[in-house]
Amino acid sequence: MGGFGGVDETGYVLLKNLKVELRREGDGDDGEKEADGSFALCFWLYIDNCASYPSAILVQKHPDIASSVPFLWLDDKKRLNLFPSLFLHEEAPDPDNSIQWTEVPCASTEIEFPMKKWVHVGCEVLPDLLRLHVDGEISEKRPLTCSLNKDLHADALKKIYMTCPDDTEDIFHGYVHGLDVLIPSSAVKNHYVKDSPVRLSIDYSSASEIEEDIDGVWSIVGGKASCRRIFSLDVTLLDPFGCPVNKELEVAAALLYADNKAPVENTIDAEPPLLMSYDGIEYASHERPCKLINGRASFKLKISQLSSKCDNRLFRIRFDIPKLGRFPFLETVSLPIRCISRYRRTASLTWKKSSNRTYYINGCRSPGPDDGPMELMPSIVREAKPSPSSKRIKLGNDVPFPMFTEELKQANKGQDSHAWTSNGDDAHARSIDGRPENQYGAENVSSASHNSQATNSDLKMPSVSSPISDLIIFKYCLGGPAERSQLLKEIALSASEEQLTHFAKQVSLFSGCSHHWTQINIARRLMVEGIQAWASISENNNHVQWENLVSRINEHYMRIACCSRSLTDQDFECLRRIAGCRDIVSQENFERLWAWLYPVAFTLSQSAVNSMWNSMSPVWMEGFITKEEAELILTGSGGLQDPGTFVLRFPTSRSWPHPDAGNLVVTYVGSDYTIHHRLLSFDFINSSSITESPVKPLQDLLLEEPELSRLGRMVRSE
Known part of the structure; x- marks a missing residue:
């Protein structure tokens, strides 16, 4: 419709x-809309x-017209204003009277427009309305009066164009x-x-071997x-x-003076x-740029020039x-640096790279895990030993799904990706751990522990020529979890599949x-x-709207879980918190959501759990709830419920490949009138099948x- x-x-x-x-030369439905002066300018x-x-x-x-009139401007309070359109609105500014422009009705933002930051602006112009969009949300709607006369103004509308005023350069x-x-x-x-x-941005949490003085100088x-x-x-x-953003680019580093930015x-x-250290060899920083890998370039630098010499x-x-x-x-610049020959004994803060780094999601701190170490129930949960690590996985720092596009094509050849979700009788012959019923033999319920079971020296490993090394x-x-x-x-x-099976057995053996x-x-x-789901949902875009994601995710979930019970709004709200999603969902958010949802759907596809999930009377499983919501159910408005009252839930802090991802947790009121959280195990399916007793x-x-x-x-609000 337009030219740029x-x-x-x-x-x-x-x-x-x-x-x-703003050329208006269309025909048909779009042409009719263009002829009435309507358009939307987005950038x-x-x-x-x-x-x-x-x-x-x-x-x-x-x-x-000799003079120009404003279309988009910043007022004296630094707010963004969208003005009416020439020849379209009676309220349009008068080219011959700039003094009255401040009195023209506009669509405006309520807050200051940010500097040095990318902001999405949408200017929607209709014959009787202005809409100003900022970052995907409507800031203001401004009703106006249409003054368009198609016979008089048709040619004039075709010749209007927008530009930056010359006097503001x-x-x-x-x-x-x-x-x-x-x-x-x-x-x-x-x-x-x-x-x-x-x-481009500096990740200050990655800084290592840097001291920050009390004046904020490194x-x-x-x-x-x-x-x-x-x-x-x-x-x-x-x-x-x-x-x-994963792009094949290189980042260069240079040392500048802080006061005038001269080299x-x-x-x-x-x-x-400034020197770049690479494999123990020093290079001039401008000769050795650093490649971006998954949107991150890691620099190891040295400074040869002392501040005292300058x-x-x-x-x-x-x-x-x-x-x-x-x-x-x-481009981005670091904090001011004072290069010294040795550290001075002054008050300072040393920046060292931490193994327990705090990550941020869309500018917000990622929520911490909601489940600490959980107790084990003595019978059906005898093997479910929780991992000591309960950190939420951040998939964004790992290898993203799209890197495996070619491998995906090979993996899809001759493979039925849905066969594993069978909910028939064969599901009883395999535990939630995916082991054949005769893999380890019958278990001693009263004495077999998790560690002794996994490290049993009698465990037989098949002879497989595996490319997966011992290292x-x-x-x-x-x-x-991230590694x-x-x-x-x-x-x-x-x-x-054979190599992965061998790898799984070896990891189970040596990790205990x-x-x-x-x-x-x-x-x-x-x-x-996951790759297929994101490709179909995103349609090759980097981001999707949450409202468009919901229905598609529900379809994938119901197919994988082989269930008739769809996810509710409350379930999706829980998923939204787990993945850190907002109205706009990035691929990183989707990967985080998928890493939690897929193991849960796998668990629900098992016969022992599937019927409980589908049951509506009674409701054995309340859907996706947090630890706090489960405790709230057991306390209620009248205080703590009777001992023995329990609810089932999936731990929201356990995402793939955490060993407990997708497992169930029972939260209950104990005989000591306190709330307990215990992890369930489904190995009883194996032992029952081996002894040929009814499951x-x-x-x-x-x-x-x-x-x-x-x-x-749980009593959910409507």
Whole structure:
């Protein structure tokens, strides 16, 4: 519908070079809508600086009118304002009377427009209405009066164009990305999730071997080769939603003076001021850029130039992406640096890389686990030993699903990805750990413990020529959830089923935890179906709207779980909190959601659990609830319920590949009038099958427990 000027190959346009022509030449339904003057202008806006207010961002121009009138501007309170359109609205500003522009009715934001940040702007212009959208949400609707006369104004409307005013070049500096002119029936929200821009940022939580003085200046030991130390710093490429962007780019580092941003000179020995350490060899930083891997570049640097040799001036490190050109959002600078020959004994804070790093989701701190160590029930849960680690997995730092597109094609050849979800009689012959019924032989219920079972020296391993080395096996056994997730992603789609089975047995043997079997056993299917699900839902976009995700996720869940009970709004709200989702869902959020939901759906596909989940009278399982909600059910308005009252739930802090992911937890009131949380195990299915005795329903086995007597019920608000 429109024409644009000033766009280069990077997709980023200097605002002063932008020109948008509102050509209306359509036919049919779209042509009729265009003929009434309607349009929607959508784009990402980055304002680097603005020297004075009010200031126009875009103005409306016409060849037959000497003066321009504002279309989009920042007022004296730094709020964004959308003005009525020429020839379309009676309230449109008068080109000959700029004094009265402040009295023109506009659609405005309520808060200040942020500087140095990408913001999505949608300007929807209708004959009787203005809508201003900011970051996918409507900021204000402004009713107006239509003055359009098609006979008089048809030609005039075709010639209107938008541009940045010439007189603001010295006081206003900004960029535009992804600009498009749409007919109003096109959802502005859909444009919000497509083709988003990127920005470069320093991950300060990754800083290592850096001291921060009380004045906020970094102290780094540098100078001669025998004295200078390596310090580490990570740089991330992020989209406006705070999620890493996987692009094959290189980031360069340079040392600048903090006061004027001029490059720091070489030392008197002609050494470059900033050195990149790579495999024990030092390179000039400009000769050795660092590659972005999954949106992250990890630098190991040294500084050879001392501040004392440069009139005690402070330095900064600038990171940028030379391939994309010099844009303010594609470069970032560190805090001020004082390079010293040795640490001084002053009050300071040492930055060291922590193994327990706090991660952030879309700018918000990721919620901590809700389940601490859980007790074990003595009978049907005898093997369910919880892992000491209960941290939530952050899939964004691991290998993302799309990296395996080619492997996925191979994995799909000749493979029925849905056969495993069978809910027939064969499901009784396999436990929730995915083990054949005769894998380990009959168990001694009263004495067999989890550790002794998993480390039994009589455990027979098949002779398999496996490419999965012992180093990988031990690395998996000793690693945390994030390391295990990355290792499984790297091998699941390339290894054969036989090799994965051997790997699962070895990990179960050497880790002393047989529950790893399930997570390794479902890894390939989890990833294959996860890739397929995201591809079908996102339609090759980087983000999707939550409301569009809900129905599609429900379809995938019901198919995998082989159940007739769909997820409720409360279930989806729980999923939303687990994955850290907002109205716009990134691929990282989806992977986090899938890593929790898929093991749960796998558990629900088992015969012993499936009937309980589908049962509505009585309701054996309350859906997806948190630990706090389960405790609230058992306390109620009248105080703690009677001993023996219990509810079943899935632990919201256990995501794949945590060994307890997808297992059930029983939360109950004990005889000591306190609330307990215990993990269930389904190994009783194996032992019952081996002894050829009838398999009792899970609900009967639960009620046989001396501490469990009746179900608790949740009263959900309508």
